[in-house]
Amino acid sequence: MMKNNYYKFKNVALLLLALTSVATLASNQVQGVRVWPSPDNTRVVFDMAAAPEHKSFSLDKPDRLVIDLQNIKGSSNLPAVTGESSVIKAIRSSGDGNSMRIVLDLTKATNANVFSLPPTPPYGHRLVVDLPNNQPEPNLPPPTIRAARDIVIAIDAGHGGEDPGSIGPSGFYEKNITLPIARQLAQLIDRQPGMKSMMVRTNDYYIHVNRRTEIARGQQADLLVSIHADAFTSPQPRGASVWVLSLRRATTEVGRMLEQTERHSELLGGVAEIIKDSANERYLAQTVLDLSMNHSMVTAYQVAGEVLDELGKVAHLHKKEPQAASLGVLKAPDIPSILVEVGFISNPQEEKQLKSASHQTQLAKSLFTALKRHFETSPPADSLFAQQRAREHRVSAGESLSLLAQRYNVSVADLRDINQLASDSIRVGQTLRIP
Ligand SMILES: [Zn+2]
CATH class of the missing domain: 3.10.350.10 (LysM domain)
Incomplete structure (x- = not known):
């Protein structure tokens, strides 16, 4: 008897639960449409009231991507689209009061990737469409080795596009601090004979962290500098810090990359051409990589120290010594990489300071001074700096x-x-x- 009642109750509860969830789903809504073009890819983001139920498929002649969304309230109107991209001719929609069909008219066939993202402040639920550029803007050809080459500094402005980074108490985004500092640093580097900058991202768009190191590697960067602003749950912490790859992470990364035989040549550059004997390849790759990793880590640690010396003149320091971390952007075992936290955006005074153009300039100048001094003291053998020193x-x-x-x-x-x-x-x- 007890048991029966229990089951009855449970069935009613399940029914109620089912009804409630139908009601919840039916209230989903497209609240915004944002287009973020980048050199590799165009990202379209649909801001949703709740987690989207979606299906998508491609059509050709003309090229289109069709997305069907279920349980959409007000499904006949699509909000105004912000941003534009050369890949998309138009975004249009139709609806029957419950489901919505969104059609992206494309300028060419592309391998679209459609997925949903959970809420991350300042954004809520999202449906994301990534449209890779079929002919990505070719990375500039790697610098040819001449008698005296430029030292290449890859500058990575943290976050961007969909990813605002940390958000300050006044609502300012980290991504809007990192980009102007990166741009100014790039300008200073490009004015210096013997040095050349390359920006990992040149504008406000999202790049996956793995792609950031790939871009730096594609340009045979001598150093990767990633620029960020720190944040904490309480407003007190303040000051800049500089991070380098931790030894444990580096060792894991080398192991992981060695498992992927096709990546050996990418990592080893010219050396891979010489290593034709596959039985010996892994062993040799390990040896060469260990050497280059060792060099990378020593260089990164030295540069980090020099950057701290300079930053300390224009900003409060959170940590006076370089910190070791397992951060994604620092994982390239073959490129010396540092990550600079220019201050705490979560600290109200520092947020104000970090927003100011004059402070951003001071930070960029101090980074430049440190990098220049480092490479003047320890120039790569084939660089103009080395020639001048000679x-x-x-x-x-x-x-x-x-x-x-x-x-x-x-x-x-x-x-x-x-x-x-x-x-x-x-x-x-x-x-x-x-x-
Ligand atoms: Zn960051």
């Missing part, structure tokens, strides 16, 4: 300052200045800089 002269017996000035076609005064000489006397074995 303009030194070791004094032999019988040489005088005036003789050297004549030989290098410079003035005695310039030689004296650059070498900070108090007089014209020089000694055998002394190393002089040549202006």
Whole structure:
């Protein structure tokens, strides 16, 4: 008897539950449509009131992507679309009061990826359509090795597009702090002979964290600098910090990449051409990668220290030593990578400071000063910086300052200045800089 009643009750409860969920689903709604173009991909985001029930398929002649949404209230009107992309001619919709059909008229056939995303502030439920560009803007050809090449700094402005990063107490987005700092750093680098920047993202769009290191690798970057702003659950923490790859993460990544034979050549560059014996390949790849990882980590740690020295002059430091982390963007074992947290966006004073253009400029300048100094001190052997550094002269017996000035076609005064000489006397074995 008890049992029977229990089942009866349970069935009623289930029925009620089912009715409630139908009612909930029927109240879904498309609240916004945003188009985010990027060089690789166009992302269309439908902001939804609840988790979407969706199906999609492609049609050709003309190329279209059709998305059917179920249980949509007000299904006949699609909100106004913000943003545009060369891949999309138009976005239109039709509805019968319960379901909605959205059609994307495309300029060419593309392999669309349609998926839903759970709420992440400031966004709620979303239906996302990724339309890869069929002919992605080709990455610039890798820099050809010349006698004196530029040092390439990949600059990664954290977050972007769909991903605002952390949000400050006044509602400011991290992605809107990282991009202007990255742009200014790029400008300073590009004005410096012997250095060249490449921006991992050039505008407000989303790039997956794995793709960020791939872009840097495609340009054979000497260093990857990822720019972020920190956040915490309480408003007190403040200050900048610099992160490098943790040894444990690096070791795991090397292992994972070695499992994928097809990635060896990507990681090893020219070396892979020499390694033709597949039995030895893994062993050799391991050795070469260990060496390059070791170099990457040492370089990253040195650069991180130099960046902290400079940042400390213009900002409060949260941590005075480089921190080791397993952050995604730091996982490239073959490219020295650092992640700079320029301050805490969750701290009201720092949020205000980070928003100010003059502070952003100071941060960019201090990053540049540190990077430039690092590469002046330890230039890659084939770089212009290395060539310039090599303009030194070791004094032999019988040489005088005036003789050297004549030989290098410079003035005695310039030689004296650059070498900070108090007089014209020089000694055998002394190393002089040549202006
Ligand atoms: Zn961040």
